Amino acid sequence: MLSLNDISVRIAGRLLIDHSTAQIVPGSRVGFVGRNGVGKSTLFHAIRGELPLESGSIAVPPRWSIGSLAQEAPDGPESLINVVLKADRERDALLREAETAHDPHRIADIQTRLADIDAHSAPARAAAILSGLGFSTADQARSCQEFSGGWRMRVALAATLFSAPDLLLLDEPTNYLDLEGTLWLEDHLANYPRTVIVISHDRDLLDTSVDQILHLDRGKLSLYKGTYSSFEEQRAAREMLDAKHAKRQQEQRKRLQDFVDRFKAKASKARQAQSRVKMLERMKPVTALVTQDVREITFPTPEKTLSPPIIALDGVTVGYDPAKPVLNRVTLRIDNDDRIALLGANGNGKSTLVKLLAGKLAPFSGKIVRADKLSVGYFAQHQTDELDLTGSPYDHVRRLMPEAPESKVRARVGAIGFSGKAGDTTVRNLSGGEKARLLLGLATFAAPNMIILDEPTNHLDIDSRAALAEAINEFPGAIIMVSHDRYLIEACADQLWVVADRTVSPYDDDLDSYRRTVLSSRGAQSAARDRATDSRPREKNSRPKAERRTSPKQRVSEAEAEIARISEIIAKIDTALAMPDLYQRDPKQAAQLGKARTGAAAALQRAEDEWLAASAALDEEVS
Numbered sequence: 297m298l299s300l301n302d303i304s305v306r307i308a309g310r311l312l313i314d315h316s317t318a319q320i321v322p323g324s325r326v327g328f329v330g331r332n333g334v335g336k337s338t339l340f341h342a343i344r345g346e347l348p349l350e351s352g353s354i355a356v357p358p359r360w361s362i363g364s365l366a367q368e369a370p371d372g373p374e375s376l377i378n379v380v381l382k383a384d385r386e387r388d389a390l391l392r393e394a395e396t397a398h399d400p401h402r403i404a405d406i407q408t409r410l411a412d413i414d415a416h417s418a419p420a421r422a423a424a425i426l427s428g429l430g431f432s433t434a435d436q437a438r439s440c441q442e443f444s445g446g447w448r449m450r451v452a453l454a455a456t457l458f459s460a461p462d463l464l465l466l467d468e469p470t471n472y473l474d475l476e477g478t479l480w481l482e483d484h485l486a487n488y489p490r491t492v493i494v495i496s497h498d499r500d501l502l503d504t505s506v507d508q509i510l511h512l513d514r515g516k517l518s519l520y521k522g523t524y525s526s527f528e529e530q531r532a533a534r535e536m537l538d539a540k541h542a543k544r545q546q547e548q549r550k551r552l553q554d555f556v557d558r559f560k561a562k563a564s565k566a567r568q569a570q571s572r573v574k575m576l577e578r579m580k581p582v583t584a585l586v587t588q589d590v591r592e593i594t595f596p597t598p599e600k601t602l603s604p605p606i607i608a609l610d611g612v613t614v615g616y617d618p619a620k621p622v623l624n625r626v627t628l629r630i631d632n633d634d635r636i637a638l639l640g641a642n643g644n645g646k647s648t649l650v651k652l653l654a655g656k657l658a659p660f661s662g663k664i665v666r667a668d669k670l671s672v673g674y675f676a677q678h679q680t681d682e683l684d685l686t687g688s689p690y691d692h693v694r695r696l697m698p699e700a701p702e703s704k705v706r707a708r709v710g711a712i713g714f715s716g717k718a719g720d721t722t723v724r725n726l727s728g729g730e731k732a733r734l735l736l737g738l739a740t741f742a743a744p745n746m747i748i749l750d751e752p753t754n755h756l757d758i759d760s761r762a763a764l765a766e767a768i769n770e771f772p773g774a775i776i777m778v779s780h781d782r783y784l785i786e787a788c789a790d791q792l793w794v795v796a797d798r799t800v801s802p803y804d805d806d807l808d809s810y811r812r813t814v815l816s817s818r819g820a821q822s823a824a825r826d827r828a829t830d831s832r833p834r835e836k837n838s839r840p841k842a843e844r845r846t847s848p849k850q851r852v853s854e855a856e857a858e859i860a861r862i863s864e865i866i867a868k869i870d871t872a873l874a875m876p877d878l879y880q881r882d883p884k885q886a887a888q889l890g891k892a893r894t895g896a897a898a899a900l901q902r903a904e905d906e907w908l909a910a911s912a913a914l915d916e917e918v919s
Contacts, residue, residue, distance in 0.1 A: 303352030314515035326493045327502040330512035332729045332757045336495045363461030369448035370440050377436045380422040383455035387415045404872040411892035416899045425454045428480035446472050464492040474642040478780040479811045497758045500782040591713045593767040596743035602667040605629040612662030614652050622648045624798045634774045637789035640796045646778050650748045673744035677751045680731050685724040689714040712737030728755030746774040753781045851910035858903040869893045
């Protein structure tokens with residue numbers, strides 16, 4: 297059991313957790329929620345032993361392993377599959393020792409332990425996780441350094457999940473995922489066999505994947521059974537009771553104080569008055585609900601309603617290399633009040649499409665018709681890099697209103713969500729959610745007719761996401777959104793478009809059906825890894841960098857190395873099995889060695905099959 301016993305945590309003089317206690321039983325799947333900046337990530341640091349407690353203690357079972365997402369993305373020449381496999385440090389150490397061990401007894405011990413941890417099925421398990429997070433079979437053989445930072449963070453997540461620690465700590469794991477990867481992760485966490493605590497603002501993940509909610513509010517930890525929806529109901533009922541109790545106590549205190557004030561000067565009532573003073577002193581105040589209203593998000597109303605369609609595409613082909621278009625012969629239209637969510641795995645062309653719609657990318661061929669005086673607001677999370685870190689929200693707005701009086705600039709800064717002194721805070725000191733709010737305000741500053749939102753919910757807490765959904769629904773213009781947040785899509789979108797197979801097509805079913813399709817598809821890929829899934833049209837442009845399939849020659853070389861490695865393992869197992877006293881001395885170890893040999897033989901068969909397939913492909917290439 298993970299025990300947080302009367303803990304207090306202070307950072308830079310600020311008390312984040314104040315004498316709080318919580319008990320997490322083994323096997324729990326816990327969603328950790330609370331407003332941004334209250335100390336959720338800080339508690340993770342304390343659990344890992346990276347931060348001293350001001351008071352109290354944290355007790356982790358002595359044999360538990362703790363796993364969390366690495367702060368830095370992996371890099372270097374190693375293949376993705378090898379990076380993930382090395383996350384199981386025990387397996388990696390045993391395999392390295394197996395290569396040099398000569399003592400028959402130690403060989404037997406190593407192979408028995410490898411069988412216990414199912415080491416020979418590890419490559420298949422690692423590949424299944426990478427596939428679920430969006431990496432094709434060919435991608436898994438590529439080196440880490442070929443991928444962008446966001447994709448390498450997915451590899452870090454895959455490595456953490458593969459290591460399967462006894463206590464899995466995940467801090468906003470969906471921030472680097474698309475909707476498809478998020479759906480897979482929800483399913484994976486829902487079936488995680490050990491203890492997991494996940495910090496997340498994704499309502500669907502918290503309703504799908506966890507069975508308890510740990511809430512950090514005003515320095516106090518409270519543990520609720522059930523999903524996030526259940527937590528909201530329980531918390532509302534609890535706060536209502538607290539408010540009623542606080543009101544009753546306030547009325548009682550007033551009656552006691554009135555009695556004291558009225559009779560304290562009368563000798564006949566002095567003893568009674570003094571008694572009531574002591575009652576007041578003993579009465580522990582009940583903290584009533586402190587309303588923490590989230591600042592609303594608003595989009596300015598367009599000055600003019602345009603004649604539909606505001607954008608029409610007819611046979612448009614677009615991309616970055618005319619020889620390899622990302623989208624081919626796309627035909628679609630967008631009207632004034634459309635609410636469209638784009639679905640499809642990252643790399644299939646969603647960002648390319650929104651850049652085309654925003655006018656940031658010209659088509660290779662086809663026809664685009666835009667309504668006269670169409671204004672487009674474009675928000676993308678990567679634009680945080682374009683903000684002036686030394687400037688304030690006021691400075692950014694002032695640049696857009698150079699001739700406006702001070703009062704109007706301040707009013708506009710306040711409308712974006714930075715009233716008073718907050719408007720003068722430097723961007724460097726803003727939280728991720730505050731930067732997202734600033735970007736939303738700047739992107740929609742000119743009251744556009746259409747707003748494009750590319751992953752707008754990253755770094756927004758649950759209440760801010762609800763405020764964003766309300767702003768989208770109240771906006772009279774068109775909205776195009778790309779998001780991994782299913783709640784936002786379901787709350788706002790009235791059309792779903794799938795970007796795949798180098799085209800864009802409407803999806804007539806709902807997100808639940810799409811979820812089943814995604815999970816079924818990725819499960820099938822995991823079950824049939826030997827199929828070259830990226831040879832299909834939709835995979836040709838499925839990565840941010842140019843796709844580079846592993847060559848048949850390289851596959852042959854890798855398969856030969858794997859055959860040699862497994863053959864050596866089998867030889868050592870046979871040596872251990874040949875010890876004359878093994879079956880009498882330790883029949884259990886003999887049985888485990890037999891199991892290990894069976895697993896190694898199966899792995900050898902798979903490697904030989906891969907060698908045959910790669911050799912055939914190489915012969916065909918040569919001929």
